[in-house]
Amino acid sequence: MHHSIEIEQLYYSYPDGHQALRGVSLHVEPCEKVALVGPNGAGKSTLILHLNGILNGRGQVRVAGLPVVKENLGKIRARVGMVFQNPDDQLFSPTVYDDVAFGPIYQGLPQEEVRQRVEKALAVVNMSDYLQRVSHHLSVGEKKRIAIATVLSMDPEILILDEPTAGLDPRARRSLMKLLENLDITMLVSSHDMLMVRELFPRMVIMDDGCIVADGPTQELMADEALLNAHGLEKP
Amino acid sequence: MHVHFLDPYRPGSSPIHQLDARVKLILTLAYILTAALTPIGAWPVYILLLAWAVTIEILSELGVGFVLRRAALALPFVLAALPVIFTAPGAALIHLPIGPWILTITLPGVERFISIALKSWISVQMAIVLAATTSFPDLLTAMRAIKVPRLLVAIFGLMWRYLFVLVDEALRLMRARLSRSGESDRPDLKAGGALIWRAKVAGGMAGSLFLRAIERSDRIYMAMVARGYDGEVRAAPLPRLSRRDWLTLWLCLGLLLALLTSAALF
Amino acid sequence: MLLAPFLSPQPMHIPDGFLSPLVSIILWVFSILVIAYSLKRVNEDLGERQVPLMGVLAAAIFAGQMLNFTVAGGTSGHLMGAAIATILLGPWAAILVMTTVVGVQALIFQDGGLLALGANIFNMGVIGVATSYFVYRSIRRIAGEKSWGVFLGGFLAAWISIVVAALAVALQLALSRTSPANIAIPAMAGIHALIGVGEGLITIGALALIYAARPDLLRSSKQGVTGGNALWVGGLAIALALAIASPLASSHPDGLEWVAEQQGFLNTARGPLYQIIPDYVFPGISNQVAATILAGVFGTLIVFGVALAVAYSRRKRRLGEVRQTQ
Numbered sequence: 001m002h003h004s005i006e007i008e009q010l011y012y013s014y015p016d017g018h019q020a021l022r023g024v025s026l027h028v029e030p031c032e033k034v035a036l037v038g039p040n041g042a043g044k045s046t047l048i049l050h051l052n053g054i055l056n057g058r059g060q061v062r063v064a065g066l067p068v069v070k071e072n073l074g075k076i077r078a079r080v081g082m083v084f085q086n087p088d089d090q091l092f093s094p095t096v097y098d099d100v101a102f103g104p105i106y107q108g109l110p111q112e113e114v115r116q117r118v119e120k121a122l123a124v125v126n127m128s129d130y131l132q133r134v135s136h137h138l139s140v141g142e143k144k145r146i147a148i149a150t151v152l153s154m155d156p157e158i159l160i161l162d163e164p165t166a167g168l169d170p171r172a173r174r175s176l177m178k179l180l181e182n183l184d185i186t187m188l189v190s191s192h193d194m195l196m197v198r199e200l201f202p203r204m205v206i207m208d209d210g211c212i213v214a215d216g217p218t219q220e221l222m223a224d225e226a227l228l229n230a231h232g233l234e235k236p
Numbered sequence: 237m238h239v240h241f242l243d244p245y246r247p248g249s250s251p252i253h254q255l256d257a258r259v260k261l262i263l264t265l266a267y268i269l270t271a272a273l274t275p276i277g278a279w280p281v282y283i284l285l286l287a288w289a290v291t292i293e294i295l296s297e298l299g300v301g302f303v304l305r306r307a308a309l310a311l312p313f314v315l316a317a318l319p320v321i322f323t324a325p326g327a328a329l330i331h332l333p334i335g336p337w338i339l340t341i342t343l344p345g346v347e348r349f350i351s352i353a354l355k356s357w358i359s360v361q362m363a364i365v366l367a368a369t370t371s372f373p374d375l376l377t378a379m380r381a382i383k384v385p386r387l388l389v390a391i392f393g394l395m396w397r398y399l400f401v402l403v404d405e406a407l408r409l410m411r412a413r414l415s416r417s418g419e420s421d422r423p424d425l426k427a428g429g430a431l432i433w434r435a436k437v438a439g440g441m442a443g444s445l446f447l448r449a450i451e452r453s454d455r456i457y458m459a460m461v462a463r464g465y466d467g468e469v470r471a472a473p474l475p476r477l478s479r480r481d482w483l484t485l486w487l488c489l490g491l492l493l494a495l496l497t498s499a500a501l502f
Numbered sequence: 503m504l505l506a507p508f509l510s511p512q513p514m515h516i517p518d519g520f521l522s523p524l525v526s527i528i529l530w531v532f533s534i535l536v537i538a539y540s541l542k543r544v545n546e547d548l549g550e551r552q553v554p555l556m557g558v559l560a561a562a563i564f565a566g567q568m569l570n571f572t573v574a575g576g577t578s579g580h581l582m583g584a585a586i587a588t589i590l591l592g593p594w595a596a597i598l599v600m601t602t603v604v605g606v607q608a609l610i611f612q613d614g615g616l617l618a619l620g621a622n623i624f625n626m627g628v629i630g631v632a633t634s635y636f637v638y639r640s641i642r643r644i645a646g647e648k649s650w651g652v653f654l655g656g657f658l659a660a661w662i663s664i665v666v667a668a669l670a671v672a673l674q675l676a677l678s679r680t681s682p683a684n685i686a687i688p689a690m691a692g693i694h695a696l697i698g699v700g701e702g703l704i705t706i707g708a709l710a711l712i713y714a715a716r717p718d719l720l721r722s723s724k725q726g727v728t729g730g731n732a733l734w735v736g737g738l739a740i741a742l743a744l745a746i747a748s749p750l751a752s753s754h755p756d757g758l759e760w761v762a763e764q765q766g767f768l769n770t771a772r773g774p775l776y777q778i779i780p781d782y783v784f785p786g787i788s789n790q791v792a793a794t795i796l797a798g799v800f801g802t803l804i805v806f807g808v809a810l811a812v813a814y815s816r817r818k819r820r821l822g823e824v825r826q827t828q
Contacts, residue, residue: 394557439707
C-alpha cells in the first residue's frame with residue numbers, strides 16, 4: 001500500500017523570485033484527514049497546487065503512488081480532487097449537472113456512467129434536487145457543496161480543499177463540516193478556521209514562511225499557545 | 237508592492253521615465269509614422285532609426301536585451317509579408333524549383349520584405365519602451381492631452397483598473413478546469429471529450445466571466461454613486477509641460493523630419 | 503509554408519510596418535468618425551451610467567480572450583469577442599468596448615501596432631461589430647422570442663465577425679502591397695472560416711450560460727437602439743462589399759494592384775519636390791553604399807556615445823551614494 005501524499009524536500013520560487021516553499025516534506029496516509037494551517041502567504045496554496053502538477057517545484061512529489069511528472073499528470077488529476085477557495089471559479093457551466101459532469105466527460109466515460117456518477121456525487125453532498133439548477137443563482141454554501149461534488153464525480157482518492165468554510169454563514173458552515181466529517185477519503189484541507197480544524201482533523205500541519213514548522217496531533221499543537229502565537233494563529 | 241506579471245510597466249528614474257507621458261506618446265507615434273513613411277530600401281535611414289531606438293533603450297535603462305526579447309515576441313506576423321519576395325516584379329535573384337513549380341525570388345521582393353520587417357521591428361521597440369517606462373495613469377493623461385474624448389478615457393481607466401482582477405479570474409477558471417481534466421485508468425477510455433464540448437466549456441467559462449463582470453460593474457456603479465458620481469466624468473486639468481519636455485519634443489520632431497527628408501534622397 | 507503566418511494565434515492584430523501610411527491613416531479617420539458617433543449615441547441612449555459596465559466588460563473580454571480550448575495538434579481556439587460584446591451591450595457600446603480592448607492590446611501589450619491601431623479598431627471593432635449586429639438582429643427578428651434565435655444568431659454573428667475581419671486584414675495588407683491578394687485573401691478567408699466556427703461555438707457556450715442565469719440580459723428589446731437601422735444596413739453593406747470584393751481581388755490581383763499603384767503614385771507624387779535637392783546626403787558622397795556605411799558608423803557612434811555617457815553618469819551617481827553613506 002502506498003502513501004496518499006509523499007512530499008520530499010520541495011522548493012518553489014515564483015517567477016518574480018519570491019521563494020514560496022523552502023524544503024517542505026510531508027507524508028499523508030490513506031484516509032488520513034490533515035489540516036494545513038498558517039498565516040496568509042505561508043505557502044499553503046502553493047503547496048497544494050503542487051499536488052496535481054499545476055506548479056512544479058524542485059524536489060519529489062508522489063501522489064496516490066504516482067510521481068508528479070508530466071507523463072502522469074492526467075492520471076493524477078483524475079485521482080486528486082481539488083476544490084478551490086472561490087467556487088465561482090469551478091462552476092462555469094449553465095447547469096449544476098454540466099458542472100458536475102465535467103470530470104467524467106473529460107475522462108471519456110460513457111453517457112450512462114456519467115449520469116450515475118453525477119447523481120451519486122450530488123447525493124453525497126445532499127444536493128440531489130439541484131441537478132438542473134443554474135449554478136450562478138445558488139448561495140455560497142450551495143456553491144461550495146456543488147464544487148465538492150464536481151470533484152467527487154471523478155471518484156478521487158484524495159480530496160484537497162482550500163479554505164472550505166471561508167465566507168459561509170454559520171448554518172452553511174456547520175452543514176459543510178458535517179459533509180466533510182462523513183467523507184471517508186484522504187483529505188488535506190488548508191484553513192484559517194481553527195474551530196473546524198479542532199473538530200474534524202486529528203492531525204495538523206503548521207506552515208509559516210514556506211516551511212513546515214510543526215506537524216502533529218491537533219490536540220497537542222492546539223495546546224501549545226506559544227507555538228500558535230509565534231505563527232500568527234489563535235487558539236480556538 | 238505587488239506588480240502583476242502581465243503589466244509591462246517597469247518603474248525607474250531614467251531620463252525616459254521622467255519625460256512627460258504626452259511627449260513620449262507623441263514622439264512614439266511620430267517615430268512610427270517616420271518608419272512607415274521611409275521608402276523601401278532606404279537602408280541608411282533604417283540604420284539611423286535603429287540607432288535612435290537603441291539609444292532610447294539605453295537611456296531608458298530597461299536594457300537593450302529586455303526590449304529586443306519582447307520585440308521578438310511580436311515578430312511572427314512578419315511571415316505574412318513573406319510571399320512578397322516571390323511576387324514583387326523585378327530582377328530575379330534565385331530560382332527555387334519546388335516539385336513541378338519554380339518559385340522565383342526577386343530582388344525588389346527581398347528589399348520590400350526586409351524593409352517591412354525592419355519597419356515593424358523598430359516600431360515595436362519604441363512601443364515597448366513607451367509601455368515599459370510610462371505608467372498607465374500617465375498614459376491616460378496623455379490620451380486626454382491628444383484629445384481622446386473623456387468618456388473613452390474613462391472607459392480605458394476603468395478597464396485598466398479591473399484588467400488584472402479579471403485576468404486573474406480567467407487564470408483561476410483555467411486552473412480549476414485543468415485540475416479536473418484527468419485521465420481514467422481504464423485503457424478503453426480516451427480523455428479530452430468532443431471538440432464541440434470543449435469549445436462550449438470554454439464558452440461557459442467566458443460567459444461566467446462576463447456575467448460576473450456585469451454584476452461587478454453594477455456594484456462599482458453603486459460605489460461610484462455613493463461617492464458622488466453623477467454621470468459626469470471629471471478630470472483634473474492637465475499639468476503644464478516643463479521647458480525641458482518642450483525642448484525634447486521639438487528637437488526630436490525636428491530630427492525625425494530631417495531623417496524623413498533625407499530618406500527621400502535614397 | 504506560405505500559410506504559416508495566417509495560423510499564428512493572433513493573426514488579426516496587424517503590427518506597425520505592414521500597412522502603408524495612406525491605408526493606416528484612412529482607416530484611422532474611419533475609426534475616429536465611427537467612435538465619435540458611437541460616443542454620441544451611447545451618451546444619448548444610455549447615459550454615462552454605462553461607463554463602469556463598458557470598462558469592466560472590456561477588461562472581461564480582454565481576459566476572456568485567454569480562455570482557450572484545445573483543437574488539435576497543439577493549436578487552440580479562443581475568443582475575439584466582438585459578437586458577444588454586441589449581443590450584450592448593443593452595437594454602439596460594443597464598438598467602444600472593442601476600441602478599448604484593441605487599444606490596450608496595442609498600447610500596453612504591443613499586440614497590434616499604434617499606427618495600425620486605426621485599422622485594427624476598424625477590423626475588430628467597427629466592422630466586426632457592425633456585421634455581428636446585422637446578423638444577430640436579423641435572426642432574432644425572424645426567431646421572435648424563441649431561444650434558438652439567440653444561439654443561432656450568436657453563432658453566425660460570431661462566425662461572420664471573424665471572417666469579415668480577416669478578409670479586411672487581407673485586403674488591407676494587399677492594398678499596402680505587403681502580401682499579395684491572391685495568397686493573402688484565400689489564406690485568411692479559408693483559415694478564418696474555421697477559426698470563426700471556434701468563435702461561434704465559444705459564443706454559444708457563453709450565451710448558454712448567460713441565458714440560463716440572466717435571460718434578462720439577452721432580451722431582444724436591447725437590440726433595437728436608435729440609429730440601429732443605419733448600422734444594420736451598414737453591417738449588411740460591409741458584409742456584401744467584402745464578399746464581393748474579396749474573390750474579385752484574389753482572382754484579379756491586377757485590379758487591386760492597380761489601386762495599390764495609384765496609391766504608390768500618391769506616395770511618390772512628392773518626388774519632384776525632392777529632385778531639387780542634389781542626389782546625395784552628405785556633400786561629396788553620391789553613392790548609396792557609402793551613405794549606408796556612413797549612416798552605420800554614425801549610428802554606432804551615437805549609440806556608443808550615449809551608452810558611455812549613461813554608464814559614466816551612473817558610476818558618478820553610485821560614487822555619490824557611497825560617499826553619502828560613509
